[in-house]
Structures are given as structure tokens and as C-alpha cells.
Amino acid sequence: MSGALVEAPPAADARAQGVPAREAEPATRVRGYWGNVWQRLRYDYATLFFLFVILLIVASAVFAPLLSPFDPNKASMAHRLKPLFYHDNILGTDEQGRDILSRILYGGRTSLLMGIVPVVAATFVGGLFGVVAGYAGGRLNTIIMRSMDVFFAFPSVLLAVAISGSLGGGMVNQLITLTVVLTPPLCRVAETSASQIRSMDFVDAARASGASTVSILLHHVLVNVVSPVLVYASTLVSASILLASGLSFLGLGVSPPTPDWGLMLSTLREAIYVRPIVCAMPGVAILLTSIAFNLVSDGLRQAMDVKA
Amino acid sequence: MNTEAQGAAAPMLDQPADRGGRAQPMLIAQGLKRYFPIRGGLLNRRVAEVKAVDDVSFTVLKGETLGVVGESGCGKSTLARLLMHLLVMDAGSLIFDGDPVGTEQGLSLRDLRRNLQMVFQDSYSSLNPRLPIEESIAYSPRVHGMERGQAKRIARELLQRVGLRPEYFGGRYPHELSGGQKQRVNIARALALNPRMLILDEAVSALDKSVEAQVLNLLGELKREFNLTYMFISHDLHVVQYISDRVMVMYLGQVVEFGPVDTIYAQPRHPYTAALLECRLVVDPAGRIDTPPLVGDPPNPINPPSGCRFRTRCPHAETVCERTVPALGAWNGNTAAHLVACHMAHPGSGHSRAAPAPVVH
Known part of the structure; x- marks a missing residue:
């Protein structure tokens, strides 16, 4: 039986291939799904530009000690609330005379951490629950998704405030809070697409070949769930930064001496009538970052929307 | 190539090996x-x-x-x-x-x-x-x-x-x-x-x-x-005729007729099979039919008709069809190669078109 696979009679629609038959080792076009995505992104200049902006923001946070002109925590009573371009304080100083630019650079570390870590954690947790719920269906789905609905019932800010309030302040607690808040929506996205995939015939074909559930989840479900989840997660980065800033603003996030964009806004708001532009600077940083993440995720969505 | x-x-x-012969x-x-x-x-x-x-x-x-x-x-x-x-x-x-x-x-x-x-x-x-x-x-x-x-x-x-x-x-x-x-x-x-x-x-x-x-x-x-x-x-009945050796006809979740493809296509015993076969398009315009052989939709499978499930659309339905479910069996004492689930094909079923019951000695 085994040798029977040679000598195919040329089928009629093989004619359309129209290429000389004999060739050496076939040159299969190996541009996988991600190759295709990259191919599309390459010509999407707006997305590339904002990707570059994100890289700049990340780099500026990483290299903050090298880039900062001043110590972000060094106060100076003589130079409080100075305007833009005051001597070396390019973005002015805050109510304690600390350099705004340095604080924004250092604050980017906290804010980006708050933007990225909870989203990654929530993607794993929510994605796992969502895929399991979507693929298993039935009672397990009901249990998982209704539990998620409990979290959905609260407005996200209120939920974050409640959790943060009960856990107490501090960076780790803030990360946990944000993860908990972001998990349900990611779980829902993963569940929706996993349950769509489950009803497709190729999953049945895999089952019919005797594959285990784990193998089907890994090879057939996950690859199809990953792009909608990834796209949605990228939109949540900016939401997470904003939420974290909100928590810090309310005093539920990192504690005062630490530079953080939300916290800076909070403390500077009292000086808004004195130096409105200087006070808005941390807000500009938040705005720029969240716009960049949103636009990149939009471009990513388009690039990943490969015809099924 | x-x-x-x-x-x-x-x-x-x-x-996998042929185990049963x-x-x-x-x-x-x-x-x-x-x-x-x-x-x-x-x-x-x-x-x-x-x-x-x-x-x-x-x-x-x-x-x-x-x-x-x-x-x-x-x-x-x-x-x-x-x-x-x-x-x-x-x-x-x-x-x-x-x-x-x-x-x-x-x-x-x-x-x-x-x-x-x-x-x-x-x-x-x-x-x-x-x-x-x-x-x-x-x-x-x-x-x-x-x-x-x-x-x-x-x-x-x-x-x-x-x-x-x-x-x-x-x-x-x-x-x-x-x-x-x-x-x-x-x-x-x-x-x-x-x-x-x-x-x-x-x-x-x-x-x-x-x-x-x-x-x-x-x-x-x-x-x-x-x-x-x-x-x-x-x-697609044409395709089935072309490719099959034997044919199984299903109606509403049940088998109504089962047998060699030639026999069934030449001599369908179940009225549903006959109607299906008449639905095929013929090339010859003289063979065109004007009245649809089968009208209406199949009944709701949630609440299938009593007795024979086809009786609501069958031109030959009688009271026996309503009362008893026809078994899938050989017809007219023929070999078990061709099975049909219709009272008309089973002698002694009580249907007016069925042959009288064989005398049992």
C-alpha cells in the first residue's frame, strides 16, 4: 500500500498551474501568517510612525537616568512652578521646584509598566479562561462567563477603585487591580472567537483524526484566537495607562515621591491657574502614549485581518 | 509527473489490517x-x-x-x-x-x-x-x-x-x-x-x-x-447513481429503502424514493413533468407523524399507515438485498395495494 503514492495522473485543474513539471527540491512559498501581517504593516506608514513613537517613549523611559537633565526628586524652593524653557528646565518645574521633564521621563517607567504588565497578565489569564470556556461550552462556559459578568457589572473605574481601596496602595497592588479589571473583557473576546472556532468543521476533522483536546486547542483553536485577542489587548494598553493614572490621581496608586504621570497631574492640578501649560505636560505625555498605542493597534487590526 | x-x-x-475477512x-x-x-x-x-x-x-x-x-x-x-x-x-x-x-x-x-x-x-x-x-x-x-x-x-x-x-x-x-x-x-x-x-x-x-x-x-x-x-x-441522485453500489434512502431520520443501486433506480418500492427519482431533471423534453411529484416540506421532526412518517405527503396513504409503523423489510418474499419500509410492499399489512398475507401452514 505504501508505495502507491507515485505517478499521479494529471488532474484537470492541475493544468492551471501551468509550470514546467520537473524541478529540483520544491521552493515552497514560506511566508506564514505573521509574514503576511508584516508584509501589510510595512506599507502602512502611519502605523509604522506611531510604532516608532512608542519605541521612542519606551526608550525614553528605559534610558531615563541618561536622558534626564535633573534628579526627578530633587526639590528646590527657589524655583517652584517655573514656566516652559526656564533655564535648563525645558518643561518648567512643579510645585516643589522639581524638573517636569525629568519627572515625565522617570514617570514613563511607572506608567508604561502600568500600561503593559496588566495587559499582558490579563491577556494570559483572560485568554486562558476564554478559550477554555469557548471551547468547552455548556456548563463550564456558563460558570466562567457568568463569573466574568459579575466584574462586567461594575464600571471599570469604580471596580478599580474598589479593588485598589481594599488592597491598599502601592505598585504591586495597582498592577493586580488593573489585571483584575482588564481580564473580563479579554476573556469575553477570547471566548467569542473560541466558540466560533469550535463549531468549524476543521475542529471536527481534527477530532475525527483522534487528536486530543489539548492538541486541538494548541494547533487549531489558539492560532485562530490569538489575533483578535492581541488586537483587543493592544487597545487596552492605553486604557490601562489612563486607568492607572486615574488611580494614582485619586491617591490609590503609587505613593507621592515616585514620579508617575497620573500622580503628577493630581498634584499639579492645584497650580492649574498659575502655570496651565506646565500643569498639562504630564497629560500630554499620557495623551501621546495612548494615541500612539491606539493607532498602532488599529493598524495591527487591519494588518491581521487576513481573509479566512 | x-x-x-x-x-x-x-x-x-x-x-489497518483486514481482520474480519x-x-x-x-x-x-x-x-x-x-x-x-x-x-x-x-x-x-x-x-x-x-x-x-x-x-x-x-x-x-x-x-x-x-x-x-x-x-x-x-x-x-x-x-x-x-x-x-x-x-x-x-x-x-x-x-x-x-x-x-x-x-x-x-x-x-x-x-x-x-x-x-x-x-x-x-x-x-x-x-x-x-x-x-x-x-x-x-x-x-x-x-x-x-x-x-x-x-x-x-x-x-x-x-x-x-x-x-x-x-x-x-x-x-x-x-x-x-x-x-x-x-x-x-x-x-x-x-x-x-x-x-x-x-x-x-x-x-x-x-x-x-x-x-x-x-x-x-x-x-x-x-x-x-x-x-x-x-x-x-x-444529488445522479451522482449517487453514478458512484454507488448500493443506496440507502432516508426520510426524517429513518431509512425508508435500502438496496442495490440498479434495483432502486429501476424499481423503487417506496413512494418517497419514487418521488425523489421523479424529481430528477430529464434531458428529454418529452419526458418533462408538469406536476411536482412531491409537494410541501417534510414534517417537523420534533413531532413526526404517527405510523409511517411519510404518510402526510404520500399519495397512497391509508388508515393503516397512520396506525402502524412500517418495518424495514424485504418485500414480496424477495431476497433481503432490497429492503423497504412501506405497507404497500409488505404482504398482509392491511394496505389495499399490498398483496394478501401469505398462507401459513
Whole structure:
């Protein structure tokens, strides 16, 4: 039986291939799904530009000690609330005379951490629950998704405030809070697409070949769930930064001496009538970052929307 | 084309051995049932059930092609999924080549799946859009423990065999293929485990006529070459006549007629079969029919008619049809080769068109 696979009679629609038959080792076009995505992104200049902006923001946070002109925590009573371009304080100083630019650079570390870590954690947790719920269906789905609905019932800010309030302040607690808040929506996205995939015939074909559930989840479900989840997660980065800033603003996030964009806004708001532009600077940083993440995720969505 | 250029043929998984001998039917299905519950009301109780497959028994002989026909919704696809154990059956048993399936002494589900594979109807949803097609084909041998490189070589050879050049098609994604090409890939995937029997669920129904013919010819070649047995599910009576050795006609989840293709097409005993056959288009304009042989929709399978399920649309229905369920049996004392579930064919059933009961001494 085994040798029977040679000598195919040329089928009629093989004619359309129209290429000389004999060739050496076939040159299969190996541009996988991600190759295709990259191919599309390459010509999407707006997305590339904002990707570059994100890289700049990340780099500026990483290299903050090298880039900062001043110590972000060094106060100076003589130079409080100075305007833009005051001597070396390019973005002015805050109510304690600390350099705004340095604080924004250092604050980017906290804010980006708050933007990225909870989203990654929530993607794993929510994605796992969502895929399991979507693929298993039935009672397990009901249990998982209704539990998620409990979290959905609260407005996200209120939920974050409640959790943060009960856990107490501090960076780790803030990360946990944000993860908990972001998990349900990611779980829902993963569940929706996993349950769509489950009803497709190729999953049945895999089952019919005797594959285990784990193998089907890994090879057939996950690859199809990953792009909608990834796209949605990228939109949540900016939401997470904003939420974290909100928590810090309310005093539920990192504690005062630490530079953080939300916290800076909070403390500077009292000086808004004195130096409105200087006070808005941390807000500009938040705005720029969240716009960049949103636009990149939009471009990513388009690039990943490969015809099924 | 010469695959020798690409090295020796990769050894496929061995075809599972013929255990029962030639006379043993490949598949015996007994009393298969599947009712889908309809839930409703306050506590999500079972308020009704759709009798999708209701007490279906049949055999598939080795090396034959069994055609299964019937209107949409008569349970053909559910039957296929029951046989593949993609759906759990509510009742019934399967014997594959003499071995009961799913029992301790018998054939395990995993072994059954080595023996029995399926080609799905919808070529669009039956291939993973994120996998290159050669990966899709190579997946099943890998599930059964084959090493990756070898599974891929088998996938390429199968692609070649179904008429798609692996060097141009292997790395493609399903959306880059036409319907006919996708269905060829589906067939290649089903063959990747080197099974002994294939269930073809409307495998050519979605294809246009010329491609359909090519795929049908391909199926014929593959059947000889791989020593296969087919169960061919279709609503296209011409195709079934062309490809089948025996035919099973289903109506509303039950078998109404079963027999050799020539007998059934020449001499249908069940009025439903007769009506179906009359629905076929004829080339000769003189043979045109003006009145539809079959009107109305099939009755709701949630609440099928009492007695004979076809009686609501049958021109010959009498009170006996309402009262008793006709059994699937041989007619007129003929051989058991041609079975029919109709009172008119069973002597002594009480139907005015039936022969009188044979005198029992």
C-alpha cells in the first residue's frame, strides 16, 4: 500500500498551474501568517510612525537616568512652578521646584509598566479562561462567563477603585487591580472567537483524526484566537495607562515621591491657574502614549485581518 | 509527473489490517439514535427533542460504495457524525469489521479513527485558515505519532496524488484555493491516516459541475488505489447513481429503502424514493413533468407523524399507515438485498395495494 503514492495522473485543474513539471527540491512559498501581517504593516506608514513613537517613549523611559537633565526628586524652593524653557528646565518645574521633564521621563517607567504588565497578565489569564470556556461550552462556559459578568457589572473605574481601596496602595497592588479589571473583557473576546472556532468543521476533522483536546486547542483553536485577542489587548494598553493614572490621581496608586504621570497631574492640578501649560505636560505625555498605542493597534487590526 | 525526483515515496502509516475477512461487512450499524433536546421554559428543561436519527440500521460491505440520499434535514449528516463519533449516540451500536466499537474487547475510538475518516461538506470551514494546507494534512499522522518531517512528506505526496502540485500549493493557505482545490485537500487529509473507509458527507455538492466530475473521478481512482470503502452522502441522485453500489434512502431520520443501486433506480418500492427519482431533471423534453411529484416540506421532526412518517405527503396513504409503523423489510418474499419500509410492499399489512398475507401452514 505504501508505495502507491507515485505517478499521479494529471488532474484537470492541475493544468492551471501551468509550470514546467520537473524541478529540483520544491521552493515552497514560506511566508506564514505573521509574514503576511508584516508584509501589510510595512506599507502602512502611519502605523509604522506611531510604532516608532512608542519605541521612542519606551526608550525614553528605559534610558531615563541618561536622558534626564535633573534628579526627578530633587526639590528646590527657589524655583517652584517655573514656566516652559526656564533655564535648563525645558518643561518648567512643579510645585516643589522639581524638573517636569525629568519627572515625565522617570514617570514613563511607572506608567508604561502600568500600561503593559496588566495587559499582558490579563491577556494570559483572560485568554486562558476564554478559550477554555469557548471551547468547552455548556456548563463550564456558563460558570466562567457568568463569573466574568459579575466584574462586567461594575464600571471599570469604580471596580478599580474598589479593588485598589481594599488592597491598599502601592505598585504591586495597582498592577493586580488593573489585571483584575482588564481580564473580563479579554476573556469575553477570547471566548467569542473560541466558540466560533469550535463549531468549524476543521475542529471536527481534527477530532475525527483522534487528536486530543489539548492538541486541538494548541494547533487549531489558539492560532485562530490569538489575533483578535492581541488586537483587543493592544487597545487596552492605553486604557490601562489612563486607568492607572486615574488611580494614582485619586491617591490609590503609587505613593507621592515616585514620579508617575497620573500622580503628577493630581498634584499639579492645584497650580492649574498659575502655570496651565506646565500643569498639562504630564497629560500630554499620557495623551501621546495612548494615541500612539491606539493607532498602532488599529493598524495591527487591519494588518491581521487576513481573509479566512 | 514524477515523484521519484523528490526522493523515494515516504512510508505512510500502514493501513489497518483486514481482520474480519472478505465476507465480513466493513461496518454494521444497529439501531442508531440521536435526539437533539430542545430546551426551554423557566428551568431550561427538555421540552421536546428533534429526532434527527431515529433507529437507523444498515451495513456497509467491504469495498463497496454505499450512497445515502434524502432531502435536507433528513439526518444524513447527523448519521455521518454519529459514525465518526463526533456526536454521541443516544442508542445503538457499531461493529467495524467484526469488532464492536467502544467496548472493552472491541475497537477503541482511536483505532476506529485510524480505520474510518470523513470528508466534510463545507470546504470553507473544514480547513484551518491559519495553517498552510500541507500542515493541515500532516496534522493527523502527527497526532498518531509520526515525526514531523515525514508527516510533511506524506502530506506532499498526497497533495500530488489529489492533483495539486505540492511545490506550488503546499505552503498556501485555504483562502488562496478554489472550492475544488480545497475539497481535494480535504480528501488528501482524510487519506493521510491511510484509512480503510471514508465517509464523504456531501463532498462534491458545493462544487460546480465540471469540478464535481473531476473530483468524482478522483474519488474513483483513489478508491481502487487505496482499497477503500465509501459511504457517499449526497442529495444529488445522479451522482449517487453514478458512484454507488448500493443506496440507502432516508426520510426524517429513518431509512425508508435500502438496496442495490440498479434495483432502486429501476424499481423503487417506496413512494418517497419514487418521488425523489421523479424529481430528477430529464434531458428529454418529452419526458418533462408538469406536476411536482412531491409537494410541501417534510414534517417537523420534533413531532413526526404517527405510523409511517411519510404518510402526510404520500399519495397512497391509508388508515393503516397512520396506525402502524412500517418495518424495514424485504418485500414480496424477495431476497433481503432490497429492503423497504412501506405497507404497500409488505404482504398482509392491511394496505389495499399490498398483496394478501401469505398462507401459513
